[in-house]
């Protein structure tokens with residue numbers, strides 16, 4: 001049994017993907033070929049935003065947001081401590097300060113109540129300028145955007161949605177990638193919508209952000225090919241990856257149904273044994289991971305291993321416990337919910353082709 005079975009998915013889509021890749025090999029426009037623009041238009045349509053701008057990976061997508069929003073030294077950006085490293089990394093890479101926030105115990109996402117406390121503490125201290133909130137759609141579940149947007153408005157902060165894991169999620173029919181001022185996703189192979197290498201995208205309804213992003217991802221290019229008008233990056237999505245993604249996006253809605261069926265099967269089988277992930281009323285998860293809790297997770301994981309079922313830990317170390325962030329001076333106990341999550345979570349296999357494997361769980 002595979003944790004994420006990319007081979008099963010490829011077998012399912014082989015002819016379509018092979019043909020799409022062959023088309024690129026035939027036209028030879030490997031960088032910014034026609035598939036890139038086609039994918040961007042399909043992504044924008046799916047997510048329900050004006051602009052989708054693809055780039056080299058999900059971390060670059062976040063970094064491009066930092067650049068577009070001019071986030072810099074002296075700025076505070078609020079982000080969950082229980083997340084993947086990249087969310088916090090890009091804030092520090094922009095020379096701004098990540099201010100960590102505790103999690104909600106039932107959704108595992110950033111806790112709006114703790115968020116407001118952390119914003120007020122930064123304001124009281126008066127050293128940093130609160131600039132933005134980076135919420136993360138952890139394990140596929142959108143963060144609590146109705147509450148987070150209220151806080152962003154109240155304190156005049158920009159809101160960034162890190163939907164690297166959230167692509168396909170929804171709140172009351174509104175899709176992940178469309179919340180806040182700007183949103184990002186990743187097409188890393190293991191994400192809900194993955195390509196066959198690295199890839200990412202930024203989503204926004206803001207025309208100014210969109211044109212800036214298109215310049216920033218190609219060395220800060222201007223309208224004249226030989227005049228660069230700002231400092232940018234080289235962060236484009238390869239045409240071959242766009243070709244793969246076009247075929248995967250076409251079947252993504254069906255795959256999302258299968259992922260949710262797998263989650264329901266887990267819920268039915270495991271509710272009596274473990275603390276299971278909660279999906280609030282009106283929310284849809286894309287189940288980037290099926291993550292559950294147990295006080296004796298090591299023993300539980302060993303049992304699964306003996307049965308041939310792989311498990312993983314996402315995430316065993318919070319951001320405030322990472323060596324790279326030691327200098328921020330956080331203490332053990334500063335984020336009780338997130339610390340408990342990191343000590344108890346483990347994830348079971350999750351992908352759209354689990355069907356028969358589910359009997360063994």
Ligand SMILES: *Cc1c(COP(=O)(O)O)cnc(C)c1O
Nearest residue numbers: 057058059084086087164186188
């Ligand atoms: C995977 C991930 C990223 C980074 O995406 P890459 O494409 O691997 O650079 C950022 N944030 C979160 C929450 C992620 O899970």
